[in-house]
Amino acid sequence: MRKVEQRRLSTRLIYPLLLAGIVAASCTAQAEDNQRMLSSTPQPPDVRLGPLYHAVQAAKLYPDQKTFADAVPHGDPTSILADWQMQKTQGNFDLKRFVNTNFTLPAEGEKYVPPAGQSLREHINGLWPVLTRSASQANQWDSLLPLPKPYVVPGGRFREVYYWDSYFTMLGLAESGHWDRVQDMVDNFASELDKYGHIPNGNRSYYLSRSQPPFFSMMVDLLATHGGDEVYSKYRPQLQKEYDYWMADTDSVAAGDASKRVVKLKDGTVLNRYWDARDVPRTESYMDDINTADKAKNREKAALYRDLRAGAASGWDFSSRWFDKPDDLGTIHTTRIVPIDLNALVFHLEKTLAKANRIAKDDAAAKRFDAQAETRKQAINRYLWDEKQGWYADYDWQKASVRPQLTAAALFPLYLQAATDEHASKTASAVQAQLLKEGGLVTTTVNNGQQWDAPNGWAPLQWAAVEGLNHYGKQELAKEVGMRFLQNVQATYDKEHKLVEKYVVEGKGLGGGGGGEYPLQDGFGWTNGVTLKLLDLYCPKDKTCNNVGDIGVEKAAQ
Numbered sequence: 001m002r003k004v005e006q007r008r009l010s011t012r013l014i015y016p017l018l019l020a021g022i023v024a025a026s027c028t029a030q031a032e033d034n035q036r037m038l039s040s041t042p043q044p045p046d047v048r049l050g051p052l053y054h055a056v057q058a059a060k061l062y063p064d065q066k067t068f069a070d071a072v073p074h075g076d077p078t079s080i081l082a083d084w085q086m087q088k089t090q091g092n093f094d095l096k097r098f099v100n101t102n103f104t105l106p107a108e109g110e111k112y113v114p115p116a117g118q119s120l121r122e123h124i125n126g127l128w129p130v131l132t133r134s135a136s137q138a139n140q141w142d143s144l145l146p147l148p149k150p151y152v153v154p155g156g157r158f159r160e161v162y163y164w165d166s167y168f169t170m171l172g173l174a175e176s177g178h179w180d181r182v183q184d185m186v187d188n189f190a191s192e193l194d195k196y197g198h199i200p201n202g203n204r205s206y207y208l209s210r211s212q213p214p215f216f217s218m219m220v221d222l223l224a225t226h227g228g229d230e231v232y233s234k235y236r237p238q239l240q241k242e243y244d245y246w247m248a249d250t251d252s253v254a255a256g257d258a259s260k261r262v263v264k265l266k267d268g269t270v271l272n273r274y275w276d277a278r279d280v281p282r283t284e285s286y287m288d289d290i291n292t293a294d295k296a297k298n299r300e301k302a303a304l305y306r307d308l309r310a311g312a313a314s315g316w317d318f319s320s321r322w323f324d325k326p327d328d329l330g331t332i333h334t335t336r337i338v339p340i341d342l343n344a345l346v347f348h349l350e351k352t353l354a355k356a357n358r359i360a361k362d363d364a365a366a367k368r369f370d371a372q373a374e375t376r377k378q379a380i381n382r383y384l385w386d387e388k389q390g391w392y393a394d395y396d397w398q399k400a401s402v403r404p405q406l407t408a409a410a411l412f413p414l415y416l417q418a419a420t421d422e423h424a425s426k427t428a429s430a431v432q433a434q435l436l437k438e439g440g441l442v443t444t445t446v447n448n449g450q451q452w453d454a455p456n457g458w459a460p461l462q463w464a465a466v467e468g469l470n471h472y473g474k475q476e477l478a479k480e481v482g483m484r485f486l487q488n489v490q491a492t493y494d495k496e497h498k499l500v501e502k503y504v505v506e507g508k509g510l511g512g513g514g515g516g517e518y519p520l521q522d523g524f525g526w527t528n529g530v531t532l533k534l535l536d537l538y539c540p541k542d543k544t545c546n547n548v549g550d551i552g553v554e555k556a557a558q
Contacts, residue, residue, distance in 0.1 A: 044206035046283045048077040052084045057286040066284045071103040073141040124528045145203040149184035155523015160202045163212035165526045168460045172529025193238040198245040206283035210276040210313040217352035232356040263397045271338045276309030296330030310334035319452035327448040338395040340384045341412035347376045348416040377418045390426040407444045408461040414468030424472040437506035440485030451516030457505035459530035482534045499527045
């Protein structure tokens with residue numbers, strides 16, 4: 001009995017010391033991260049759990065690294081960490097059992113089985129409630145960030161709302177008449193701008209250190225088609241916060257240098273890049289990043305991690321457009337690159353702010369943003385134009401040279417109407433010759449196993465192409481792109497009764513795409529939205545056609 005009491009006393013004495021030591025070690029290891037985050041900002045699980053998080057991911061307990069990132073601790077993570085530190089040296093310690101005891105793992109929802117015989121349009125309309133989630137309150141230790149109103153998730157492993165995905169999802173919601181949900185999602189993103197000063201990659205604590213392609217101004221545009229000009233007045237403060245986030249440090253950064261998301265060229269021209277505030281492995285792809293860094297012998301790890309994270313911020317995670325060597329992820333240099341699509345989107349944000357301020361009778365601010373938009377438009381057509389190749393492209397600000405690769409991002413200046421007529425025409429010709437394939441628009445011409453490369457095509461890029469080409473009088477080519485992708489989606493649906501995240505668009509094996517860090521996901525928010533938009537563009541509801549076969553257009557020539 002005395003031995004038991006002594007052991008208990010010893011444990012009570014040792015536990016606080018152990019706990020203090022663990023916390024101190026964890027804080028030291030994460031000091032740089034903590035300096036970057038406000039104390040009120042939720043910490044991601046790799047910070048909260050420190051060495052325990054590393055141990056679980058290194059043990060490969062779960063096929064998907066996102067599983068443990070989304071696990072909810074049953075209590076204070078600091079106490080769980082201390083318990084693990086004490087127990088792990090015991091001979092019978094089982095890490096998986098410890099995790100199952102101390103965490104609730106994300107459960108797979110019941111597989112949705114659609115009613116038999118649905119048309120493609122009917123199937124998509126039936127999916128919206130299946131993909132709708134609510135998180136007005138969240139467990140204090142959960143990585144999920146609460147949002148005030150319901151939202152639509154992409155589907156599959158993506159159990160949270162994603163920033164740029166949501167715009168294309170909202171296009172479909174609007175086509176389906178769900179303007180209430182469009183309103184809810186705009187309000188959610190506005191609330192994030194108010195709370196965090198930016199829209200995170202997704203509503204998870206581990207996404208707070210970065211954003212994604214800035215589509216908030218496009219969302220406001222969309223909502224205004226239903227709610228009128230007062231929509232611009234209502235969200236003018238949040239539009240300004242979005243702009244302030246992307247343009248932070250503009251005044252302080254020196255010419256020829258970059259800071260956060262701003263690049264200032266040697267002549268003083270200001271453009272934007274993707275950036276993540278952290279330079280450690282991504283929480284949701286932890287071991288993938290560590291393995292990439294281990295293979296990249298000539299890269300400083302913190303810089304490589306930052307570039308991987310910035311690649312995720314771009315939405316194109318990953319693509320040869322960010323690599324120095326097309327088949328080597330370890331040569332990723334996202335922060336060195338000024339992307340064509342990002343800067344076209346910021347141009348649209350500037351134009352939207354000009355409009356919002358005009359509506360609010362602030363003529364001085366409206367003129368200022370119009371001037372900034374015009375300056376950016378000129379910069380896009382100077383620095384992000386490859387005169388030799390004849391298309392829009394990304395720019396390496398450190399080498400002061402355009403990157404010659406043609407990608408589907410080249411169409412974004414057309415999509416956001418920042419292109420000159422001449423540049424638009426040349427870009428359209430290049431896209432038709434090199435990127436238009438049997439099943440739609442291919443992302444790049446490089447086939448390297450990355451998901452944002454050949455042979456994959458992605459719904460948002462098809463819509464950007466169709467809209468952009470139509471803006472510049474290229475209706476025939478726009479229809480070719482849209483119809484080929486629609487036929488691909490329809491054929492896959494006919495065969496598998498689902499829509500997916502990405503599609504193979506070239507070769508004989510059209511259908512669900514591959515590559516990347518995780519298996520192909522079903523759902524799928526942005527594919528649903530773009531498919532409805534394309535159906536309604538080429539197959540209006542009043543023509544009683546529910547699928548591509550009803551349109552009466554022969555399959556595009558191969």
